[in-house]
Amino acid sequence: xITNKFTNISINGIACAVSTKWVSVESLKDGTNxxxxxxxxxxxxxxxxxxxGSKQSAADLACVAARHIxxxxxxxxxxxxxxxxxxQYPDYKxxxxxxxxxxxxxxxxxxxxxxxxxxxxxxxxxxxxxASLMHSGNAKYGLLLAGDTPSKGIRSDNSRxxxxxASSATLLAKTENATPITIVSRxxxxxxxxxxxxxxxxxxxxxPDTEGVFDEIGVFNFAIDQAPEMIxxxxxxxxxxxxxxxxxxxxxxxxMIMKQIAKRTKFKKEKMLVSIDRFANTSAASIPLSLxxxxxxxxxxxxxxxxxxxxxxxxxxxxxxxDVHVKSIYPLIETDEYFDDGxxx
Amino acid sequence: MTxxxxxxxxxxxxxxxxxxxxxxxxxxxxxxxDSMAKLSLIVLMDDEFGKKLTGEQIREFKSVQNILxxxx
Numbered sequence: 001x002i003t004n005k006f007t008n009i010s011i012n013g014i015a016c017a018v019s020t021k022w023v024s025v026e027s028l029k030d031g032t033n034x035x036x037x038x039x040x041x042x043x044x045x046x047x048x049x050x051x052x053g054s055k056q057s058a059a060d061l062a063c064v065a066a067r068h069i070x071x072x073x074x075x076x077x078x079x080x081x082x083x084x085x086x087x088q089y090p091d092y093k094x095x096x097x098x099x100x101x102x103x104x105x106x107x108x109x110x111x112x113x114x115x116x117x118x119x120x121x122x123x124x125x126x127x128x129x130x131a132s133l134m135h136s137g138n139a140k141y142g143l144l145l146a147g148d149t150p151s152k153g154i155r156s157d158n159s160r161x162x163x164x165x166a167s168s169a170t171l172l173a174k175t176e177n178a179t180p181i182t183i184v185s186r187x188x189x190x191x192x193x194x195x196x197x198x199x200x201x202x203x204x205x206x207x208p209d210t211e212g213v214f215d216e217i218g219v220f221n222f223a224i225d226q227a228p229e230m231i232x233x234x235x236x237x238x239x240x241x242x243x244x245x246x247x248x249x250x251x252x253x254x255x256m257i258m259k260q261i262a263k264r265t266k267f268k269k270e271k272m273l274v275s276i277d278r279f280a281n282t283s284a285a286s287i288p289l290s291l292x293x294x295x296x297x298x299x300x301x302x303x304x305x306x307x308x309x310x311x312x313x314x315x316x317x318x319x320x321x322x323d324v325h326v327k328s329i330y331p332l333i334e335t336d337e338y339f340d341d342g343x344x345x
Numbered sequence: 346m347t348x349x350x351x352x353x354x355x356x357x358x359x360x361x362x363x364x365x366x367x368x369x370x371x372x373x374x375x376x377x378x379d380s381m382a383k384l385s386l387i388v389l390m391d392d393e394f395g396k397k398l399t400g401e402q403i404r405e406f407k408s409v410q411n412i413l414x415x416x417x
Contacts, residue, residue: 036379039360043381217400220384224391256384 001233002185009131010178011322012141013069013171015330016285016292017061018050018164022278025161040161045255049164049280051151056338058089058147058285059097061167063104064335066143069171070105072330077106081139083113084130086122086146086284088197088313089153090115091341101145104339112139119195120251120312121185122146122284123168124320128183130172144170148283153197153212162254164280168288179303183320184234186226191315194218219312223257227311228264230319234307235265238321242267244305245321247294251310252276252286261309283312289332291324296331351413354393358385368410390416 025041025048041047052061062085070077083105085098098113107113112133118125123146130142147167151160193213200209227250235241242248248267250258252275262272273290275282282289287308295304304324311317352366359366359377372378383403390396394416406412 036376039377039379039381043385215400216380217383217387217403220387221397221399224387254384256381256388260388 001230003237004128004132004183004185006131006135006178006181008174008176008178009134009181010173010175011170011181011324011328012173013073013328013330014168014288014291014324015065015068015333016166016168016289016296017065017068017333017335018166018279019052019056019061020334020336021051021053022048023051023160024048028161043254043256044162045274045277046161046280047277049161050166052149052165053336053338056336057091058087058149058165058167059085059091059101059145060338061165061335062145062147062169063101063339064333064337065167066101066105066145066169068330068333069169073171075141075171078108078110079140080105080107080143081111081137082130082133082142083107083111084116084126084142084144085114086116086118086126086144087148088117088119088283089149098145105143118314118316119148119283120253120286121310121314121316121318123287124183124308124310124318125185125316126284127170127172127181127320127322128185128318131181131183134172134174140174142172144172146170146284146288148285150281150283153209159211159214162281164282166279166282166285166289168285168292170288179323181320181322182234182238183318184230184237185318186230186316188315191218191222194222194315195313220257222315223253223311224260224264226315226317227261227309227319230317231261231265231307231309234319234321242271245271245307246302246304247306248272249287249290249306249308251312252279252281252290253312254281284310286310291329292332295326295329298326298329300326302326346416348413351416352409354389355409355412358382358389366409368408368413370409372406372408386412
């Protein structure tokens with residue numbers, strides 16, 4: 001297990017944005033009867049999800065969320081030296097969407113900007129990357145943007161019901177004597193076919209990027225075995241147990257997986273944050289979105305000692321121990337804003 | 346665990362009335378045995394019998410009896 005530890009980086013802001021269009025599971029029946037729909041809702045806890053319009057992308061949502069934090073904290077744009085955008089739905093094949101976001105956010109040229117092609121583990125990996133770049137560099141602030149628009153790649157109603165569009169922005173700051181951030185990471189590329197969008201890129205350029213492959217049972221077994229194993233190893237390594245934490249923030253894959261992970265890591269059910277009910281599986285955004293949904297409107301003067309874990313496409317998984325002050329978690333933003341890049345469809 | 350008790354576990358998992366399932370029941374004939382039910386079956390096998398269930402093994406289950414045999 002690869003471990004990264006940071007004692008000079010703090011998480012100073014988390015914001016999330018979704019579109020204004022919420023779609024209920026009932027509206028996407030796809031030939032299922034009421035009984036099947038009820039069972040779907042009972043097993044997954046998903047009642048609906050947000051979907052971007054055709055002109056709006058995850059980068060647009062991430063841009064709105066990032067701007068919100070920078071404005072709320074009156075951050076000098078010249079002091080933000082890193083933008084990492086974790087997504088499976090970049091705006092373009094080239095360039096990295098993060099480069100465009102550097103300009104859209106009004107940041108200076110003294111800025112590292114690139115995309116990270118990871119999904120459900122993207123938030124935790126992204127924290128590790130931004131914190132590492134800050135630890136070894138001179139940037140005062142770094143932005144991790146993490147978001148996806150699975151609605152743009154999914155065709156069937158049943159699959160559409162499982163996934164939702166959302167993006168997050170997280171502001172990291174160089175802070176002396178910050179409470180430690182610990183992140184552990186793993187990869188198993190032998191499972192790359194479990195979640196796969198193979199077409200329309202360099203390996204299979206002649207086939208259109210239509211519906212991908214999703215081995216539901218393989219991914220389920222991977223998640224309920226590997227995520228708890230990693231969390232338990234992390235707890236053992238840090239000499240902690242679940243009682244030490246205020247919350248368990250898991251990637252919101254499906255409720256059955258999340259309950260199994262909580263059970264196998266001995267976390268009390270009430271400590272597990274949930275956003276899947278209203279947002280479905282929002283990929284890289286699901287961990288910050290769960291914090292926003294549960295604490296974004298709170299006026300608590302409290303620091304959340306949190307255990308986070310993302311797992312999925314790759315196969316890639318990572319867990320972390322982070323502290324987040326409730327006051328640095330902003331209320332959910334709904335927006336129709338999109339970037340007109342001047343290019344024709 | 347007797348076969349009767351095992352069947353009761355499956356009926357409970359699939360939210361079926363007691364007596365709905367018989368060993369010879371063909372799984373493909375059950376609307377309730379959908380992809381979510383298969384995930385529930387993985388959890389049930391692990392929780393109740395300490396057994397791992399792969400996608401390949403699930404695909405080989407054709408009848409309730411096949412599942413009962415796996416539970417042993």
